[in-house]
Amino acid sequence: MSFSRYKRELSALIAFCLLLLAVGVAAPSFFAGGNLRDLLINNAPILLIAVGMTLVILVGEIDISVGSQFAVCSILAGVLAKTGMPTPVLFLCLLLIGALMGALNGVLVGFLRLPSIIVTLAMLVAWRDLLRWTTEGAWVQNLPANFQWFGFGQTTGEILIVGLTLLVFAGFAWILKNVRAGRALYAVGSDAEAARLAGIDPPRIVFGVFTLMGALVGLAALLNAVRFSAIPGNAGIGLELKAVAAVVVGGTAITGGRGLLVGTLIGVALLGTIGTALTFLGINPFWEKAIQGAIILAALVSDVVLARFEKK
Amino acid sequence: MQEAIRPTNLITEQSWRARLFPNNEWVLALVLVAECLIFSFTGNNFQTAGNAFEITRLSVEIGLLALVMTPIIITGGIDLSVGSMMGLSAVVMGALWRDAGLPMPLAIFLTLLVGLAGGALNALIITKLRFPPLIVTLGTFSLFRGMAEGLTRGIENYSGFSPSFLFLGQGYVGGVIPTQLFILVAAVLGVWWWLHRTAFGRSFYAIGFSQEGARYAGIKVRRRLNFVYCLSGLAASLAAVIYVAHLGQAKSDAGTGYELMAITAVVLGGASIFGGRGTVLGTVLGLFAIVILQNGLRLSGQPAELAGILTGVLLVATILLDRLSRRSESKPQTQTSAEEEFEVKNWQVGVLSAVILGAALIVAGSNWLLVRSLTREAGTGSNAPQNASANAPADKKKTVIAMMPKAKGDPYFISCKAGAEKAAQELGAELLWDGPTDLDPAKQNEVVEAWITRGVDVIAVSVENKEGISTVLRKAKDKGIKVITWDADAEKDARDFLINQATPQGIGETLTDEAARIMGGKGEFAIVTASLSAANQNEWIKYIESRLKEKYPEMKLVGIKPSDGDRDRAFSETQNILKVYPNVKLVMGIAAPAVPGIADAVKQSGRTDVKVTGLSLPNMCKPYIKDGVVDSIVLWNTTDLGYLTVYTADALAKGTFKKGDTKISAGSMKDIEVVGDEVRLGKPFIFNKDNVDNFNF
Known part of the structure; x- marks a missing residue:
């Protein structure tokens, strides 16, 4: 297997390794089991959303409404759980609610051909304000005892969350590589007209991708909510930027048609670790945002440098 | 007045409507008129000259950003970093003026240079390295805001500006017209003339249409793009100067979220996000549609959240309408592909109807609210409005x-x-x-x-x-x-x-005393605050630190971490604290949503030797207090x-x-x-x- 095929992912991986190396030298306690476990669980919901975002970006669109969808799903997860709904039904409901919100984006972007950045910008504002209007920012409290960790206790619950996330990730990675529908995403993202002539129905693919994105948001919201004993009304602010940044840092082209889920995994790992790593390195938290921005830019620039290097 | 002729249009003879409103801006104008009509019924004193001036005052900062965003979007680009640039510019101006002791005009001049430099950075990466503007400015979005926070440590808050500077943002010329209105009017006219009446400005349409084509036509595409991104940085720092003069303070959070407002205004005004289309008139109409909506809802006593929902619906409706009208227009021209593409299947019609129905329901819901306030205004009185009492005497005017x-x-x-x-x-x-x-x-x-x-x-x-x-x-x-x-x-x-x-002093001291009681007067502890720039929290921390020095020399505050009012962030920050500072005996949360997050983190880590205290609401913390994770919380009776x-x-x-x-x-x-x-x-x-x-x- 040639490495040049994965060079975009490689540059993110190198950055990630450098970061790990720096932390390893300065603060070896970073690699303690407990810390790695916490990092895994904290980033599992973000990984789910980043997987969806990768699909969306692959077809050449973008979804910046996921943070608001996440908040709506979180609150609804709590409200539904309080009705005493059994866990499997709760899962289905959340997937459905998420998928419906995603499908709304999908109809507008896929079938009506509206620009996704504008549609999802409108949804970002509308869902958030609709939630604020109805809940007035209130938290969902006094959740039933079997809601937290699905009633399995902390360790089992954590394994379940991480396991489910990795399963979804692996499933989508496999589909993207081996299944007709998965390959169709690349075709649509590269050239929608060519894809149409090749017998693919691009509007339908785009609609499906947005619906999946929504369902993944619903799943992520549920898996995140069960980690706590209450659900705040302002969840997921800024989540869309985190997800888009992780996908792009992971080497997926924002113009569509190119990218791998492995890259997204590295991107989530890189951006999800920076905050913790900076704390371990004793760097002032005031600079955290600036460093994050710099890393995104650096990943982009390194990409170009790598490409030029290769040409020589 | 004639607006730009849409370069995309192949029809040779244009009606006056197509010339004045090339992108269906008349729809927006209608919306604007409708808003004004509704609000002059429902709103108190909506229809006054004073209110009209206030509306313009509030729209100056976003207006400046939106005006310069217009040519950027026309070229098919976008600039997400403008809001963050406002934060950075505000902080730089404050620092130059107060810390470096420079005279105000010089400080403003240097601040504008900072904006220019930030814009140049965007331009450099976009044109030299050929990266999509969306991603580049997403990076600088974090970078600029992060630099602003880093420079001020989040805490610094520059204020005490001279009255002559504040006049720029707060004063009235001749006692009626807000000062900054002149800047907005000048900017509108300037950008309009530049974009629609000079060859230089018109070239942006060509670039947005086809960069390659523009280059072959002899337009220096890169140079034009460099220019417009630099201009955007400059406009952001100018907006920051006005923002600071308006509020009388310069802080790192200036302009948060303004980029979205600016983009919304531009797109509402009929500009295509893919480039090639957009007018200054449209942007101005879009701007006022948003600002008047917010102002009118406020004066009508309606929940402000409606503004967001309605803006979202309006945004989708505008581009949908634009798409549909363009569809019918374009059909005869490009028959082969267009007809096939726009063929709609039955089930698609079904989904479409469902979406329109959903949107209609939202609109109907908000209309119902408006109508309800209308009837209240008319004085039926019997159905008690939301917050007022039913047993109040009807004849007496309510406070x-x-x-x-x-x-x-x-x-x-x-x-x-x-x-x-x-x-x-x-x-x-x-x-x-x-x-x-x-x-x-x-x-x-x-x-x-x-x-x-x-x-x-x-x-x-x-x-x-x-x-x-x-x-x-x-x-x-x-x-x-x-x-x-x-x-x-x-x-x-x-x-x-x-x-x-x-008093802040009372809060700081009570919190410290509680911590000392729990820890036995010695050992390490950490604080999770709201945002690093939160004024109240920073004042409390000041008193906590001085109390420690004075009364509890054996206690050590090892770290202060931000939670940004987000429970989940407080959770992960606490996890880090517990690992990086393993000797911490207590974590103190000084923002209401932070304490439950801290408590969950401590509980899930299994560290029973670490206690939690802080400032929060009893209901939020009740389960944790009963568990024994949270020892106590400090607050007054908020109800x-x-x-x-x-x-x-x-x-x-x-x-x-x-x-x-x-x-x-x-x-x-x-x-x-x-x-x-x-x-x-x-x-x-x-x-x-x-x-x-x-x-x-």
Whole structure:
């Protein structure tokens, strides 16, 4: 297997390794089991959303409404759980609610051909304000005892969350590589007209991708909510930027048609670790945002440098 | 006046409509007229010259950003970093003026250079390295804001600017016209002339249409793009200067979220995000459609959240309409592909109808609210409106009390609202409850301005930014409105009374004493605060630190971490604290949503030797207090705070309470002590295992 095929992912991986190396030298306690476990669980919901975002970006669109969808799903997860709904039904409901919100984006972007950045910008504002209007920012409290960790206790619950996330990730990675529908995403993202002539129905693919994105948001919201004993009304602010940044840092082209889920995994790992790593390195938290921005830019620039290097 | 002829249009003879409104801007103009009509019925004093000027004042900063965003979007690009650039520029200006001691004009000049440099950075990466603008400016979006926070350590808050500078953002020329209006008008005319009347400006349409094509036509594409991104940075820093003059303070959070507002205005105005289309007239119409919607809803006493929902619906509806009209137009021209593409299947029609139905329901819902307020205005009176009491005598004019929290979504203020509503019901007063959804000093000013225009009896504000809001509160006082502050004070001469729940010193010291009690007076502890730039929290930390030095030399504060009011962030920060500082014996949360997050983190780590304390709401922390994870929390009775504020406001409006009184009778709270111009709620209260069940807020 040639490495040049994965060079975009490689540059993110190198950055990630450098970061790990720096932390390893300065603060070896970073690699303690407990810390790695916490990092895994904290980033599992973000990984789910980043997987969806990768699909969306692959077809050449973008979804910046996921943070608001996440908040709506979180609150609804709590409200539904309080009705005493059994866990499997709760899962289905959340997937459905998420998928419906995603499908709304999908109809507008896929079938009506509206620009996704504008549609999802409108949804970002509308869902958030609709939630604020109805809940007035209130938290969902006094959740039933079997809601937290699905009633399995902390360790089992954590394994379940991480396991489910990795399963979804692996499933989508496999589909993207081996299944007709998965390959169709690349075709649509590269050239929608060519894809149409090749017998693919691009509007339908785009609609499906947005619906999946929504369902993944619903799943992520549920898996995140069960980690706590209450659900705040302002969840997921800024989540869309985190997800888009992780996908792009992971080497997926924002113009569509190119990218791998492995890259997204590295991107989530890189951006999800920076905050913790900076704390371990004793760097002032005031600079955290600036460093994050710099890393995104650096990943982009390194990409170009790598490409030029290769040409020589 | 003739607007630009749409370069995409192949029709040779254009009707006047196509020439004036190449992108269906007339729809927006209709919306604008409709908004004005509805609001002049539902809103109090909407239709006044004063209000018209206030609307323009509020739109200057976003207007500047949107105007320069227009050519960027016309070229098919985007600039997400403008809001962050405002934050960076504001901070740089403050630092140059105060810390470096430069004269104001020089500081402003250098600030504009910083904006130019930031724009140049964007331009460099976009044109030299050929990266999509969306991604580049997403990176600089974090970078600029992060630099602003890093430079100020989040804490620095520059204020005390000279009156001649503040006149730029607060003054009135000839006593009527807001100063910054001239800047907006000049910018509108300038950009209009530049974009639509010069070959240089028109070239942006060519670039947006086809970069390659433009290059072959002899347009220096890269240079043009460099120019427009630099201009965008410059406009952002100019907007920052006006923003600072308007608020009287420069902080790293200036302009948060402004980029989205600017982009919304441009797109609403008919510009295509894919480039090649857009007009200055459209942008200006889009800008006013948003600003008037917000202003009108406020004056009608409608929930401000409606503005977001309606803006979203409007945005989708505008581009949908544009798409549909273009579809019918383009059909005869490009038959082969267009017809096939736009063939709609039956099930697609079904989905489409469902979506339109959904949108219609939302619109209908909001209309229902508007109509309800209409009937209330008409005086049917019998169906009691939201916040007012049903048993109030119908003939007597109700006291209108306008009350503002720092952030509407904050559970702390939600519990204050419960008390305020109870008091309003008892007194038969009308309570208006409005404010920013998240901490946002600029929004606070905006709401007070709207209340002054609307005409209320009392304004009660929980102040986020002392210097910023005092000017507008003084203006309210001049108009004969009683002004009180609650929860956090403004400048003393800007208000009549302060409802004082606890002084920052009292809070800081009580928190420190509680921590000392739990830790036995020695050991390490850490703090999780709200955002690093939160003014209140930073003041508490100041008193905590001085108390430590003075009374508990064996206690050590090892770290302060931000939570940004996000429970999940507090959770992960606490996990880090526990690992990086393994000797920490206590974690203190000083923002209401932070404490449950800290408690969950400590609980899930299994560290029973670490205790939690802090400032939060009893209801939020009850489970953790009972578990023994949270030892105690410090707070006052927030419901009482809201209750007392409304009682004081009502008594002040009716004249039964005035300066010099030493006590005030507040309903079920009985007599409350008044010292000078402060109504005192009492000392901070400590909630623990034994008493937490007695409280419900």
